[in-house]
Amino acid sequence: MKFLCPSHELAQDSSRGFDLDGRxxxxxxxxxxxxxxxNRCPHRGVPLEWQPDRFLDPSASMIQCATHGALFLIENGECVAGPCAGQSLTPLPGREDAQGLWVQL
Structure with a gap:
């Protein structure tokens, strides 16, 4: 597992991008x-965010691709609207503990 950040750096209903080991x-x-x-849209293979750390739609209820507006469920990464409907983001195993956020690449 690789350390990403302390827990307080990812607020409720927010997102944050990372570049870890070139990924x-x-x-x-x-x-x-x-x-x-x-951070890769299944439709074009492009990064999703429209500004640094901005991966969510205006209501902060879905992940949104800045390129074509595709919408993905936060809980499982499934695309429910847009050109990649039926496809999914690639999830990564991770956890949160007293030190912060950890991810497995």
């Missing part, structure tokens, strides 16, 4: 849980 990934905190994904 782009991001984390989203929702309802007390943290979800980890590779």
């Amino acid at each position: 782009k990934l991001f984390a989203v905190r929702r309802e007390g849980r943290v979800y980890f994904y590779i």
